[in-house]
Amino acid sequence: MAPRTRVRSTSPASLLALSTAVGLALALVTGCGDGSSTDGTKPGGAAPEGKAPVVVVTTTWEGAFAKAAGAQEVKVIVPQSVHHAPDYDPKPSDLAAVAGADFVLYAPFEPYAAKIKEAAGSKAKLVEVGLDNDADKVKAEVTRLGALFGTQAAAAKWTAEFDTEYGRVSKDVQAAWPDGKSPSVVSQVFTAWSAKLAGATTVGTYGPEAVTPGQLAELSAKKPALVLDNAHMSTGTVLPDSGARQVQIVNYPGNDLDLLPVYRNAGAELKKAMGKAGGSAG
Template sequence: MARTSVRISSLLALSAALLLTAGCGGDTASDAASGTASDTPAASGGAPKKDKPVVVVTTTWEGAFAKAAGAEDVKVIVPQSVQHAPDYDPKPSDLAAVAKADFVLYAPFEPYAAKIKAAAGSKAKLVEVNLDNDPDKVNAEVAKLGALFGTAEAAARWKTGFDTEYAKLNTELRAAWPGGKAPSVVTQVFTAWAAKLAGATTVGTFGPEAVTPARLAELSAKKPALVLDNAHMSTGTVLPDSGARQLKIVNYPGDDLDLLPVYRNAAAELKKGAGGGGPVARAGTAADVP
């Protein structure tokens, strides 16, 4: 998974502007940008009651988990098009969205999430999400979020479809094994889920730190058929001259916040590698990740 962080130098300054905006009342352009769910008046004429939770997430990965859990009003802080999150400057509309959120989802390796919330003066519930595409962990996180959001039924329906699709992809990948034998794989620690999807035999892992010469020799001695590289943290060819085919695995969903294409795309990459038809990854492949 990517180690992302957002520059927060402008957050405190922006928070002052946000408080002024909030004091003016009425709808604003940032209201529309935040995608906030509409409120419905209480039957007794009291405080408005929200139909659905307003969820703000740091990246599309948390956003996909939230959507799978049944959230419909999801605002992503870091755009999927930003390749290097530290280069992103939060906008006033980002802070406005956080200020109106019911939940703010973040990952443990994203310490800026709490600072974003504090700068915006939000009373939202901060929810730590275990970002891992391992199917067991995904199902656990989606069920947890569904319970928090009050959308447990939607989360359960998503799980049914996800389990079906995952089983289908796993069956197709096993059928693509050369000679019917599971390929041996060396994988980056955050792409181990893809090896599991393929039913491959993992003979070693690397990362997130740089691969040392000693570790390189150790992994090469395993004679893996495939190397699964994390597209978001790639350092180039991991096992040069080993003969292993290096595949690029993407963890983050797209702007549609749909998690299933992540598995389909990984399966397509794995099929290509198993059949020997895909190119070996070259140095600098991280530059073209979504």
């Protein structure tokens, strides 16, 4: 995904107002005196024995990781329609959702997540998630979250299914290599996983900042067949007049919180681009 350094900050006054707005919600979900909640949730964010954890996530990306790890009740704060998640301004209803959570998942480029938890007064465990669709990193994070949630069996089952589907998509894309040769690509730093999926030869990377004139000349000289751009923070055509075909790679899952379509969709876009590149070359 597309972490940018530009982030809207939330003032202390705004946080106080938001905290006040969810006071009633907190009264409903927080126990009195002994530090336990009315639904039996344990302090420190752990779900009670025999109870599936309630997980609140900042975006659908964290939500997909949580669902893959076995979480059954996942609430997403930032709507999918928000193109750049760190720009989102939390609402009182968001704080109410956090107040009833066992875990709150966020990414390090979403600094408002900690403020949301603090303002809501939630005892949920705040968990930083490494958002990267690289296959090995995804499996490691899902396994870690499964252990945290107490849903290891579900996480292991998903990981096995992921391996099968990832292998199928990767094989399908590589079968479409022009002339049977691995295509050379330039990748945005947060779409490198898609180059790996395609078995492509990465000759250069760029971002998250816009490409400078010096980088433009350097990357164009590599003569890549494809540019794997980040759909969530695209700056337009990356290497104009280079002859490279630009592919938009989407990192975020949909509202169904299913991570597998991200790989299927990337594979379809890569196959389409390679087919056109091969045709133009011929």
